[in-house]
Amino acid sequence: MALDIKICGVNTPDALDAALSAGADLVGFVHFPRSPRHLAVSDMARLAGTVGGRAAKVVLTVDPDDRLLRDLVEAVAPDLLQLHGAETPERVAAIRAMFGIAVMKVLPVRTHADLAAVPAFAAVADRLLFDAKPDPGALLPGGNGRVFDWQVLHGLDPGRPIMLSGGLDPANVAQALASVRLDGVDVSSGVESAPGIKSPEKILAFVRAARTAPRFPLPVEGQAT
Numbered sequence: 001m002a003l004d005i006k007i008c009g010v011n012t013p014d015a016l017d018a019a020l021s022a023g024a025d026l027v028g029f030v031h032f033p034r035s036p037r038h039l040a041v042s043d044m045a046r047l048a049g050t051v052g053g054r055a056a057k058v059v060l061t062v063d064p065d066d067r068l069l070r071d072l073v074e075a076v077a078p079d080l081l082q083l084h085g086a087e088t089p090e091r092v093a094a095i096r097a098m099f100g101i102a103v104m105k106v107l108p109v110r111t112h113a114d115l116a117a118v119p120a121f122a123a124v125a126d127r128l129l130f131d132a133k134p135d136p137g138a139l140l141p142g143g144n145g146r147v148f149d150w151q152v153l154h155g156l157d158p159g160r161p162i163m164l165s166g167g168l169d170p171a172n173v174a175q176a177l178a179s180v181r182l183d184g185v186d187v188s189s190g191v192e193s194a195p196g197i198k199s200p201e202k203i204l205a206f207v208r209a210a211r212t213a214p215r216f217p218l219p220v221e222g223q224a225t
């Protein structure tokens with residue numbers, strides 16, 4: 001399966017240009033007022049309206065109510081809804097049915113025990129995104145630039161595409177892709193020069209590093225492919 005690369009927290013035309021010209025497959029727009037990457041519905045609609053089919057548009061929300069989702073869906077016409085809160089499997093299924101749009105559920109991970117809910121979410125979501133679990137009391141549920149132990153995902157096969165995020169950057173994304181089986185990678189703070197400020201150079205470096213990385217499982221030396 002081709003690798004999906006998502007640049008998240010895109011909040012300006014320059015950041016969007018950088019992501020699209022680097023060849024990102026998905027661009028994420030954050031609606032979460034506490035975030036330095038937050039976009040109001042109208043601002044998100046204006047920015048997302050310029051994507052023009054060059055990448056999939058992902059709308060990220062945290063425990064959204066139906067009204068907010070309806071506003072975002074109408075204004076932005078996303079290809080994928082990223083649910084980054086404490087949404088239950090029932091809520092994920094309801095949102096998917098209500099809007100007829102693919103849903104990516106984020107699962108926060110620190111240890112193997114955090115994977116207990118994978119089957120329930122794999123049954124209702126189109127994709128799963130594994131992100132670092134934030135510390136208790138953290139200001140943001142994601143976009144914190146924190147890495148978790150990728151080996152926790154070793155051998156995981158939920159029957160849905162798996163994306164990885166959490167502290168990825170141009171320097172470590174190849175190691176992540178070599179460590180576990182992944183269908184995609186997602187980055188936000190690792191391609192920023194300051195919180196909420198995307199760096200076009202880092203975006204390009206990230207996409208290049210991810211595209212050229214050997215992916216798990218790596219070929220065993222001397223063995224025919």
Ligand SMILES: O=C(O)c1ccccc1NCC(=O)[C@H](O)[C@H](O)COP(=O)(O)O
Nearest residue numbers: 008035142143144145165166167188189
């Ligand atoms: O980016 C935010 O500010 C944010 C706010 C609320 C929920 C999620 C948020 N970001 C999630 C992402 O950007 C990515 O999906 C992912 O977690 C990457 O984060 P990072 O570790 O910064 O690369």
